[in-house]
Amino acid sequence: MAAAFDATGARGPRLAYVIDPRFAGGTSAAVAAELRVAAGMGRVTVHARRSAMFGADHQVAPALREVLDELGLPLVWDAPEIAAELVILHNPAFLKFQPEFGGRILARHLVVVAHENFLRPGGVEGFDVGACLARIDRASLALRKSIAPVSAHNRATVETWLAANPAALRWDVLDSDWFNICDMAPVPPTDAPRDxxxxxxxxxxxxxxxxxxxxxxxxxxxxxxxxxxxxxxxxxxxxxxxxxxxxxxxxxxxxxxxxxxxxxxxxxxxxxxxxxxxxxxxxxxxxxxxxxxxxxxxxxxxxxxxxxxxxxxxxxxxxxxxxxxxxxxxxxxxxxxxFSTGEFATRLAALIAGVARGRAA
The missing domain is CATH 3.40.50.2000 (Glycogen Phosphorylase B;)
Known part of the structure; x- marks a missing residue:
């Protein structure tokens, strides 16, 4: 276990991404963009989890597959243990149809990127938030466990849910949003807008x-x-x-x-x-x-x-x-x-620096 927390080495600390790679659309696209940044900041491992939400196949969303191939990163399927200084788990909703996470996570700092709103309009849960977080909590040993909202509205739903569920107070909320990287080239607006x-x-x-x-x-x-x-x-x-x-x-x-x-x-x-x-x-x-x-x-x-x-x-x-x-x-x-790559890199670097100092930033 000590080796899991070895933050030394020429390539920086260990960073582990955890995702069900069958997610289409925003989740996989967001992870793909992040990996291009994270790969230059540490020793990155990408862990794929097959969840009951998507079944037993080994499909990978095209956006994610492209980046993994580009960076030469292998995809590790269903490892019994995930160990890194910083573990980043994307979209906990993938666990909503199963009783357990199905492995063990060892980390100094475990960050769960929300993606889904915890609450819908009217206050109804967007998914079984408590059960999904509990499955991750039981499977993990970490000095700090954090939830990372992806936007202002997403943050409001996370904080409202946590306030109403004191049993989940072992999870804190990151101060900065874990936004989607948006590096699209800007196009000048038209001089003559039409309806x-x-x-x-x-x-x-x-x-x-x-x-x-x-x-x-x-x-x-x-x-x-x-x-x-x-x-x-x-x-x-x-x-x-x-x-x-x-x-x-x-x-x-x-x-x-x-x-x-x-x-x-x-x-x-x-x-x-x-x-x-x-x-x-x-x-x-x-x-x-x-x-x-x-x-x-x-x-x-x-x-x-x-x-x-x-x-x-x-x-x-x-x-x-x-x-x-x-x-x-x-x-x-x-x-x-x-929402630029540079701004995301600054925020990720702050988390990594905190881990390297022996505490989560």
Whole structure:
């Protein structure tokens, strides 16, 4: 066990990433981006856990597979013991359908990156948070155990849940958000915005608001209403002649952003994005984003927080005032600078430095 805590060596301390690599979308993409940073800061091992959530196969999300191959990092499947100075476990929700973690974790500092909101709107748990954390807690021996929220709203759900569950107080919360790295190249906003609206998401039901709200957000008088990821609407035979409904991944995201000037993004009232990578992509593309206050909290003044009923007036104002449109788009791109590789590297370096000093930072 002493060897597990050997923080010496030319390549720095041991860093262990733990993930079910079958996660599609945000979780795997976030880990892939982090690995490019972490690989230059320590001796990185990536541990894959097969969970009941995804079954017994050995599939790996394409974004994660690409980075593992690029960095020459092997993927260690279902190791009985994971030992490192800093262990980073991504998205504990993968444990929700099984009774135990299925191995042992030894660390100076164990960080669990939340990803999922602990609470949904109305206060209902997003998943069985207590059970998942307990499975990790029972499997781990660490000097410090921390939860890392990924955004302002995600942090609020984590802290509210912890306050209501004092038995989980052995977990602290990191001071800084463990954001998704967003290093997309910024595109200058248009000088002549038009009332061209769109939304983009995976086709899950939780990603879409009520049909009445979609009608408010994408009305007949808009010049364009482009919905990418409209598989569910297409399958339900929803007919709106003024909507362009495209299946998920049917066009490249870059081409999609060329069709719109405003991203209008609302979800089901019972669900919220924990980070909102599609919003970051739209901001990088020079678009103005309108979304609900909870989802928009991660991006502060970079987005327009509103309700579906307020969308029309906000868009009309900015179409009539191109300078205001450009200023809002510029605020969005300025916010993205806080989600850069360099900023993430600074935060990860602080954690590693704390471990190297013999205490978690």
């Amino acid at each position: 061209r609206r769109g939304r983009h998401s995976r086709p899950g039901f939780e990603k879409f608001p009520a049909l009445a709200d979609l009608d408010r957000c994408f009305p007949p008088h808009a010049e364009a209403n482009v919905i990418l990821g409209a598989d569910m609407l297409i399958a339900a035979q929803v007919v709106r002649p003024h909507w362009t409904m495209l299946p998920f991944r049917s066009v490249e995201v870059e081409a999609y952003f060329g069709m719109i000037d405003f991203l209008v993004y609302f979800t089901a009232p019972t669900w919220r994005e924990s980070f909102g990578r599609v919003i970051a992509e739209a901001l990088a593309a020079g678009k103005v984003v309108l979304t609900d206050p909870d989802t928009g909290a991660a991006f502060g003044p970079g987005v327009l927080a509103c309700t579906p009923a307020e969308v029309d007036a906000a868009i009309a104002r900015l179409v009539a005032d191109p300078a205001a449109y450009r200023a809002q788009a510029a605020r969005g791109q300025a916010v993205l600078a806080g």
